[in-house]
Each structure stands twice: as C-alpha cells, then as structure tokens.
Amino acid sequence: MDVLLTVAGISLAVLGLIDMFHSLLHPSGKGYLSHLVLSGVWRASRATGHRLGSAVGPAAMVAVILLWVALQTIGWALIYYPHIPGGFMYSPGVNPADYPDIAEAIYVSLVTLATLGFGDVVATDPWVRLASPLQGLTGFALLTAALTWFTQVYPPLSRRRSLALELKGLADINYAKTLGEVDHAVATRILDTLTAQLEKVRIDFTQYTESYYFQEEDPDLSLARQLPYALALREAAAASPSKDLQLSARRISVALEQLAKKLGEDFVPKDENPEDVFAAYANDHGQGTQG
Template sequence: MEWLVSLLGAGLVMVTLRDLFHTLWHPTRHGGLSRLVMTALWRLARRFRTRGRVVGLVGPLAMVTVVGVWAGTVVLGWAIVYWPHMPAAFTFSPGSEAAQEPALLDSVYLSLVTVATLGLGDITPGEGWLRLVSPLEALVGFALLTATVSWVLEIYPALTRRRVLAVRLALLRDADPATRQLDSTAGALLLDGLAVEVARVRIDFTQYAEAYYFHDGEDHSSLAATVGYAAALAEHGQAAGRPDVRLAGRLLAGALADLAAILDQRFLHTGGTPTDVFAAYAADHGRAS
C-alpha cells in the first residue's frame, strides 16, 4: 500500500512535467493546463470588458497562475512520495521536533525545502532509494525555475512582433496610400514585407498560443483592430496592373489565410472565411475590425 501511494505521487509529478514540456518545448506547444487556465481567465475577463485593466491582466495573471499550479503540484506529488515512509525512512537532526509533527506536514515541508533547493538538512532521507529520489526533486525545481524564465523571455518578443505589425498597419491605414502608389515597385515591396510579418505572427500563434490571451491595449497596437486593413491591402494588390504587385498581393492574402486558419483552429472555432475569422478575432478582443 505504501508503494501505491508513492507511485500515485510520482504519477502526479510526471503529469505536471508532461504539461510543462508540452507548454514550453513541444513544437506545437499544446499545453493542457496552461490553455485551460488561460481560456478560463479570458472568458471570465470578457464579462468585465468595459474594464480595460481587467482584460489587460489576463495574460500575465494566467502565466503566474499556471506556474503556481505547476510548482504546487510538484511539491504535492513529491510530498505524497515521501508521506508513506515518514518518519521511519528519514533521519532528523538532533534536537529537531520535526519527528513529532504529523507525517504529512513533514512530507510537505521536506518537499518544499527540496524543490526550492534550500537544503536545510533538518530532515534527510535515510533509505538508499530516497537518497536518490530527493536530489531529483531539486533538479525538477531548478528546471521549473529555468522554464518559467524561458517562458517569459520567449512570449514577450512574440507580443512585440505582433504589436509592431499592428502599428505598421495602423500607420498605413492613416496614410491611406493611393492605388497608383501601391501599383509600383515600392508597393510590391510593401506587400511582400507585410506578408513576411504576418507569417511570423502566424508562427508565433502556433508556438506561443498563450500570446493570444494578452490584450494589446490601444487600437493602434492591436492586431485585432488592424488586421482587416491588411486584407484590404491584399485585395488591392491582387487587382493591380503590375505582375510583381499582384504576386505580392497573393502572398499577403495567403499569409492572412494561414493566420486566419490558425486563429480559427486554436481559439475562435467559427468555421468561416478569413473575413469571418478576423471579425470574430476583433470582437473577442473588444475591437472593431
């Protein structure tokens, strides 16, 4: 029975590590827990759409929540591993009153100390297999800290790329280039550059799906509010007289179609055309496309 309880704790740790791997390192990044938490918080925040600060906190708050759940589950899982063998399989420092505490409390305490790599030494494993398992928890704790830092460092550049594209589209919309200006070599280069940026954002939504739940704030930095203008530019490009501009327009239209497919598949589930998807994207982020 003791080993069954320990195996249950080990299974809980493995489930957490699997979710961490799929959230941060898997190529398609289909993290289960992170997506559930972020989706739930996003839907909750939509009920307070008039309060911009609430929506703006969803992304950061969801990341903190996910990391907290990961850490708490790892601590609990390892505590369950220790619990059936506490205190007989452990040694206590002289004068310590830890052995007089409930076994579960000592197990949680030891797990917290170990995962935080503090190594206080007042409770140490005595049996051989526990002396091997305990350092593994410290390694998991270090990996969790490293993964959290990496997650933050990865997701914010993705947000920057998305907002740069949104600002560029907003500036183009305000400049309102004439048809003859687009039907030129400069117009072809412009449309081609936009297609590249849209493709980057599409990849970001694939690899950093959590970025969807970050609100972009003002309209000029919100891709949800400006992506419709990119579709209009693609239409103008495809109707141009110059073949290079038509090609660039088709490239931009294709990149936008790929982006719409990712948004619809992963977040919106409209089953509609790219125009329908972008309208739903704008509505979901509280913007008028």
C-alpha cells in the same frame, strides 16, 4: 497503499514535467494543462470586459507556473508520505510527532523542490535519499523554465505590435485606396513585407500560444484591431491591373488565410471566412474592427 501513493505521486510529477515540455520545448508550444489554465484565465478576463488589461497574460502564465509547482509538490509529497517519519532524521528540537504526516511530507517536498536545504529534516531511507536529489533537479529546471518562458514571450509580442503599427500607419494615410496610384514596385515591396510579417505572426501563434492571451490596451498596438486592414490592402492589390501587385495580393491572401486558419483552430470560433475569424479575434480581445 504505500505503492498506490507512490505510483500516484510519480504520475503527478511526470504529468507536470510533460506539460512543461510541451509548453516550452515542443514545436506545438501547447501543453494540455497549461492551455486549460491560460484559456480559463482569459475567459474570466473576457467575462469582466478585460478589466485586468495587459496584466491578464502575465497573470495567466503565473497561474500555469503555480500549477506546475503544485503538481511537483503534491506528487513528491505522495512519494515521501509512506516514509514519514521513519525514513527521515530530524534535527534536535524538531519533533515529527508535533506535525501531521501529510503536512510534513508537503514541507519536505517544498523544501527539496526549492533546493533550500535547511537540514532540519534529512532522508535516511536509501530510496528516498536516491530520489530526493532528482526533485532538487526538477525544482531547478522549473525555476529556469519559468524565467525562460517569460523571456521568450516578449519577442513574439514585439513582432505583433510592429505589424499592428505598420497596418495602422497604412490605414491612417488610406493606402489601400491610393494603391493603384503609387509606384508599383514600392507597393509590391510593402505588401511583400506585410506578408512576411503575417507569416511570422502565424508561426508565433503556433510556437508561443501563450502570447495570444496578452491583451493590448493601446489599440494602435493591437493586431486584433488593425489586422482587418490587411484584407483591404489585399483587395486593392488584387483589383490593380499590375501583374506584380496581383501576385503580391495572392501571396498576402495565402498568408491571411493561413493566419485565420491558425486562429480558428486554436483560439476563436472556426470559420472558413478570414473576415469573420479576424472579427472574432478582435471581439475576443475587446477591440472594435478597424474601419
């Protein structure tokens, strides 16, 4: 029984570490458990009409971090449990008989994970003494990972908002309808800039999947709201007699198709038509499509 508990504890702790690795360090940017939590919180928010607003993304990330903490706490508690209380020395005034063994194991695990070092319970079992510093390192890594995760999500959000504002500005002046009347070199440069921004957003959705679950309350900053106008720009450029504009139209078309493919694979119902994918993206974020 002790061996089974130890194996189960190691499995839970390793499962949490693997999920952290895939969420923060792997190029896919998506851990299996973290993705389930993020998408679950998002579905709950969408069912309530996104009443949490822009708080849903941070709330989902906090839920994932709490899951990682729980996996490490419970996993290491199962490792310590067979050694409670005989494998530990207690400070005067602390009677281990006053506490259930499982509660004591969880307490030791939490204190070690948080690297608090109260000193009221000290491991004496050789194997526990060897293992407990590893949990302390895990706790330090978990804290660092949580801070890093929150820091790294905001640059992708800034790039997405910047693209949304750019599209909104072009839509406000009805740039698609006047595309054939402006200087073609300027129009080509604008379309190529949009193409580069679209490609960066697609990479962000790949490497920072958690960024999808940040809902914008301001429609001007919502890429889900403004993205369809890029399709109008593409159509206007493709209809232009200018070869340069037609080439830019093909480039932005590829970027839009690749972005739609990424959204369809990971976030919204898959469809071969970018227009339908972007409409689903807008609906998922509680945004009407741009007229």
